[in-house]
Amino acid sequence: MIAELNPSIENRIAFISSYLWNESDDKLAVLLKIPLNTEYKYFANELAWYFYDRGYLLKALEWASISNKITIDTQMHWLFEAKKYEQLNSFYLTHKYKSENEKLVADKTMIDFYLARDMFMEAWKIAIKIPNSHHxxxxxxxxxxxFYLYQNRNIHKELINDNSFLYEKTKDSIHRIIMLEENNLYNFEPSLSTNRTDINNFDKKMTYSCVNKKKNAHNFSFTQSSVNDIMNNKEKNISLYGFNYKFESIRLFNQQFQYSGSFGFKTDRNKYFYNFNTQISYNVENNFLSAEYTATPVRNNVGLENYMYANTLNLYYEKNFENKVNASSFFEGNYYTDDNYDTTISLSVNYPVINYGGNTFRTVLESSHSFGSTNSEGIPYWMTINRHFAGGGMQYQLNSDIDRTFILIDGMYFYDSYSSFFSRYRAKINFHLQKYFTVNFNGELYNHDLYYSNTLNIGLSYYLH
Structure with missing residues (x-):
């Protein structure tokens, strides 16, 4: 060959080019034997991509190192896409960078790779060394x-007080989450429920919550309830005093499996009434499932005078789909100790139509069907033999921070087989009043001529520090 007879650089380049730009049976074998040489910069880019396309990563990286067209981040992407993580790490640490800017490009790329592999601390160690003058x-x-917000608590605690790389807002948010999960607290919670426009009962509960080293919560509550005699023009109101204990498993925001159980009693100093509750929930990716069983006295004067209890089973399932549709289903079954029972099955679907910042507006559709053993209009409980309602409305949600302020309001209008039409309004609001105070509000209001009970609940919590 001419390149062997006259081995000038021009002849060698011509020889290599003839193989590179043409197809032959021995093309790969010949090109693999070509030694790395800066004199071959002319086709270094083409050789690098040729070897990369055929899976020869090390050869591709060799030729890329003398190419002016293949950037450092491209070379790193080759290794990352091939899942050659050890080689990638070695390449990043030992590569002879041509300039400070090339090193910063490699740093930024390596941060992205570590985050993609859930290796936050490795990404953090690189990120904090980047000069703040860099663009x-x-x-x-x-x-x-x-990414720091969604790490585990050990990482949160390790970094939160040590580095100015964190925003003050981020530190404040994590401090609040740790407080909500780990601090003991006092909670005062009044709640009101009505039978149509008449106040049915007014409850007040004072709770001390103690969180142990395993992050389990032990809640001790003292309660006082006023139950009005609606049937007899409030001539026979009942005052109840009681105690309740509740155990909660690990109180973490991102905990997949949680459970709780509670029991307690109330008394009017003549009779004693007992209550029991147990609940489990499972939360993973875009699915949430919960089950709850409650045994409690029927909360009005007729139910209390007759020692009537309600046994309630609730099942709830919620799923977020990739197209942003959220769907939930709900089952409730009640069995009363006077041998009556009912079941309700509900389905709700919502879709976000407006999204900006932490604000979301959704359209909502809801349908519900219930079966009961009798008709009862509120005393001692609400029940219909056969009822179906369906309708729709709008929902507004504000979530200004990962835990700080949350507002959920919806208004719905339904067609009802029992009473033709009715509307329902619900609100849930949580916010921090001051650093160690939180306020929770829940309310439900019906505009209904025949069949409704309204509820209002407000909770004020003070976290010890």
């Missing part, structure tokens, strides 16, 4: 703050 410093800082 991408703020974008990297913002990204790391977002």
């Amino acid at each position: 991408e410093y703020k974008s990297i800082q913002k990204k790391m703050n977002v």
